[in-house]
Amino acid sequence: MTTALITGSTAGIGAAFARRLAADGHDLVLVARDTKRLQEQATELHDRHGIEAEVLTADLAEDDGISSVEKRLDDHRRPVDLLVNNAGFGNKGRFLEVSMADELRMLKVHCEAVLRLTAAATAPMRDRGRGGVVNVASIAAFVPRGTYGASKAWVVQFTQGAARDLAGTGVRLMALCPGFVRTEFHQRAGMGTENIPGWMWLDADKLVSSALADLARGRTLSVPDPRYKALMGAVKLAPRGLLGGISSRAGRKYGPK
Ligand SMILES: NC(=O)c1ccc[n+]([C@@H]2O[C@H](COP(=O)([O-])OP(=O)(O)OC[C@H]3O[C@@H](n4cnc5c(N)ncnc54)[C@H](OP(=O)(O)O)[C@@H]3O)[C@@H](O)[C@H]2O)c1
Numbered sequence: 001m002t003t004a005l006i007t008g009s010t011a012g013i014g015a016a017f018a019r020r021l022a023a024d025g026h027d028l029v030l031v032a033r034d035t036k037r038l039q040e041q042a043t044e045l046h047d048r049h050g051i052e053a054e055v056l057t058a059d060l061a062e063d064d065g066i067s068s069v070e071k072r073l074d075d076h077r078r079p080v081d082l083l084v085n086n087a088g089f090g091n092k093g094r095f096l097e098v099s100m101a102d103e104l105r106m107l108k109v110h111c112e113a114v115l116r117l118t119a120a121a122t123a124p125m126r127d128r129g130r131g132g133v134v135n136v137a138s139i140a141a142f143v144p145r146g147t148y149g150a151s152k153a154w155v156v157q158f159t160q161g162a163a164r165d166l167a168g169t170g171v172r173l174m175a176l177c178p179g180f181v182r183t184e185f186h187q188r189a190g191m192g193t194e195n196i197p198g199w200m201w202l203d204a205d206k207l208v209s210s211a212l213a214d215l216a217r218g219r220t221l222s223v224p225d226p227r228y229k230a231l232m233g234a235v236k237l238a239p240r241g242l243l244g245g246i247s248s249r250a251g252r253k254y255g256p257k
Pocket of ligand 1: 007008009010011012013014031032033034037058059060061086087088089109136137138139177178179180181182183184185186188
């Protein structure tokens with residue numbers, strides 16, 4: 001039996017990882033801020049799949065929250081075999097419309113927490129000679145989209161660099177770059193989604209399935225779905241083209257929710 005720790009496990013993409021990994025027989029450590037929701041999720045996954053699901057309440061925008069997850073990852077008596085750094089959020093508004101406190105909170109959750117948790121997980125994984133880390137970035141890493149896109153570009157570069165540094169140790173790292181996925185993300189940020197064409201939306205369960213297949217293949221970058229692979233090709237040719245325009249407009253206009 002192996003154990004996976006998922007941050008942001010209670011909704012959207014994180015919940016899809018939890019469902020799939022539990023169905024595959026992995027024990028889980030579920031991390032988010034809402035304890036009641038975490039406990040309900042743990043009970044449901046335990047009852048449905050017979051796995052052990054541990055609850056760890058932590059706010060990854062706070063030092064104490066990051067430290068408590070680092071401590072769990074460093075617990076050698078209860079090793080974590082797979083870390084999914086998934087917790088994240090969007091801020092509505094363009095540059096200078098978002099408060100500096102919110103910009104910095106995003107960097108803390110998307111970058112500092114990912115850096116510290118990846119280090120805390122991979123050091124013992126390297127000693128054991130096996131393990132995996134999935135860092136959830138975004139297709140926004142490849143287009144100009146304010147602090148969100150910049151933070152996700154950091155996730156991609158950091159993950160691929162660390163994967164290279166740890167090559168040959170048995171530890172795999174992969175950056176996952178979803179396109180638009182129907183989750184609580186846009187609603188939580190108060191972002192409108194009416195500009196996003198229907199064909200651009202991905203299903204979270206299918207996304208997770210592709211991501212885990214890519215991790216098993218040893219990929220360090222996963223862009224699930226042929227539609228987005230094709231768009232990535234277009235973005236390489238015209239960086240400020242189709243996807244950049246859609247991505248930049250989608251939901252970022254500041255105003256009433
Ligand atoms: N949805 C998309 O279109 C899309 C596209 C590309 C990439 N992504 C990325 O995918 C990841 C997951 O997003 P999602 O769409 O699944 O969002 P979501 O449905 O809003 O879920 C976010 C999850 O993260 C947790 N979370 C948020 N802030 C947190 C914090 N400070 N500390 C700990 N946990 C926190 C939330 O639980 P609590 O509120 O209880 O903490 C929740 O479980 C994010 O990194 C996002 O940037 C999403």
